Amino acid sequence: MSLLVGIIGKPNVGKSTFFSALTESNVGIANYPFTTIESNKGVSYVRTKCPETEIGKKCSPRFGKCVDGIRMVPVELIDVAGLVPGAHEGKGLGNKFLDDLRRADGFIQIIDATGSLDQNGNQIGRGKSDPLEDWLFVHEEIVLWLSGIISDGLIKALRKIESEGGKLDSIIYERVSGLGIDQKDVMVALKNAAVPSNLREWDDSVTKRISEEIIRLSKPGILVATRGDAISEEDAANLRQRGARVVSGDYELVLRKAAKTGLIEYLPGNKEFKIIDPLKLTPTQLSALERVKSFMLRNGGTGVQEALEFMVYTVLNMIVVYPVEDENHWTDKNGNVLPDAILMRKGSTALDLAFKIHTDLGERFIRAINGKNKRVLGRDYILEDGDVIKIVASR
Numbered sequence: 001m002s003l004l005v006g007i008i009g010k011p012n013v014g015k016s017t018f019f020s021a022l023t024e025s026n027v028g029i030a031n032y033p034f035t036t037i038e039s040n041k042g043v044s045y046v047r048t049k050c051p052e053t054e055i056g057k058k059c060s061p062r063f064g065k066c067v068d069g070i071r072m073v074p075v076e077l078i079d080v081a082g083l084v085p086g087a088h089e090g091k092g093l094g095n096k097f098l099d100d101l102r103r104a105d106g107f108i109q110i111i112d113a114t115g116s117l118d119q120n121g122n123q124i125g126r127g128k129s130d131p132l133e134d135w136l137f138v139h140e141e142i143v144l145w146l147s148g149i150i151s152d153g154l155i156k157a158l159r160k161i162e163s164e165g166g167k168l169d170s171i172i173y174e175r176v177s178g179l180g181i182d183q184k185d186v187m188v189a190l191k192n193a194a195v196p197s198n199l200r201e202w203d204d205s206v207t208k209r210i211s212e213e214i215i216r217l218s219k220p221g222i223l224v225a226t227r228g229d230a231i232s233e234e235d236a237a238n239l240r241q242r243g244a245r246v247v248s249g250d251y252e253l254v255l256r257k258a259a260k261t262g263l264i265e266y267l268p269g270n271k272e273f274k275i276i277d278p279l280k281l282t283p284t285q286l287s288a289l290e291r292v293k294s295f296m297l298r299n300g301g302t303g304v305q306e307a308l309e310f311m312v313y314t315v316l317n318m319i320v321v322y323p324v325e326d327e328n329h330w331t332d333k334n335g336n337v338l339p340d341a342i343l344m345r346k347g348s349t350a351l352d353l354a355f356k357i358h359t360d361l362g363e364r365f366i367r368a369i370n371g372k373n374k375r376v377l378g379r380d381y382i383l384e385d386g387d388v389i390k391i392v393a394s395r
């Protein structure tokens with residue numbers, strides 16, 4: 001299973017535009033709430049330096065590509081319907097899509113830099129709402145949704161612990177299994193949430209505190225203020241200071257489309273682009289690209305690719321490793337050089353990598369070999385960013 005990042009936020013803020021730019025897929029985008037009803041899923045890529053240069057051969061990625069030694073590593077994205085206050089009780093499009101977020105490893109929360117929308121995504125005029133305040137209710141909905149999952153049949157289970165014994169962390173873990181949450185995180189959450197020693201004193205506020213801690217520990221997120229193209233530099237600086245990243249999903253979408261049709265040269269994440277032949281552009285296209293250019297100068301790029309990479313590498317703490325079958329030539333059994341680039345959490349071991357590739361490979365693990373220095377590695381070897389690893393397993 002690859003990494004999955006959920007794109008969330010209130011209706012009409014620009015979630016699907018951000019998603020469409022990153023995944024280069026066509027999805028419904030319109031200036032009214034609830035354009036998206038069914039979730040959109042797609043694949044985007046984060047950049048990393050490819051080890052191909054160290055072996056002097058061109059790599060052949062099975063997914064994504066590698067341009068000038070910069071490898072694009074796949075990440076799954078999911079764009080869901082807008083969240084409104086009360087979504088966890090079924091308001092708006094409610095719970096259904098919250099459940100689509102079950103497997104997400106973390107969330108990118110999109111907010112509207114222009115502050116033009118009320119909590120239901122209706123236009124109320126520029127600056128009439130504080131974009132940062134939306135963070136609170138959207139976060140609250142996610143917490144309450146998890147509380148609902150934990151609460152299901154909980155009181156009965158707690159009574160059972162009292163009469164027959166049993167472990168609280170197992171009871172909670174059981175409820176959140178399937179949400180990609182570690183048992184370790186559940187244990188830390190229980191400790192931090194100050195659970196009453198007498199379980200009879202348990203109430204909804206305890207469940208909520210546990211959910212808050214679990215979300216904080218295992219579903220981290222970042223705030224991305226889109227429509228950065230439509231605000232002043234002063235407002236942008238203010239949003240940045242308050243912890244949001246300022247981007248323009250719309251401009252990133254324009255650039256990716258223009259690059260695809262051969263009008264410009266642009267690689268995602270670059271701070272600038274080049275018009276290939278100005279004579280091929282209409283005056284409208286030229287002036288649109290001028291606007292994009294001036295925003296990129298002010299903002300240091302559109303900010304979209306960087307936001308995803310910040311999420312993956314810094315917030316989710318990922319490194320990239322390259323499993324191979326031949327540790328000398330760094331190939332799979334068909335001779336493809338560095339066919340896979342896999343995102344693993346910092347601190348993962350060689351055994352974790354084996355399990356990530358295939359449960360069977362994990363179960364039959366004997367040792368690993370470091371493709372760079374040919375050293376033999378045990379199951380507890382801590383992987384490093386850029387490692388090329390061969391797993392040796394029993395037959």
Ligand SMILES: Nc1nc2c(ncn2[C@@H]2O[C@H](COP(=O)(O)OP(=O)(O)OP(=O)(O)O)[C@@H](O)[C@H]2O)c(=O)[nH]1
Pocket residue numbers: 009010011012013014015016017018028029030031032033034035036037080081082121226227228229230247248249250251
């Ligand atoms: N100026 C500007 N407009 C944007 C940007 N991103 C999105 N928009 C506009 O905002 C409106 C809503 O965009 P969507 O991407 O459909 O928003 P959404 O959050 O997916 O909306 P729902 O699916 O209805 O919740 C559209 O008119 C977009 O063109 C941006 O970066 N800049």
Ligand SMILES: [Mg+2]
Pocket residue numbers: 015016017028035036080081
């Ligand atoms: Mg949408």
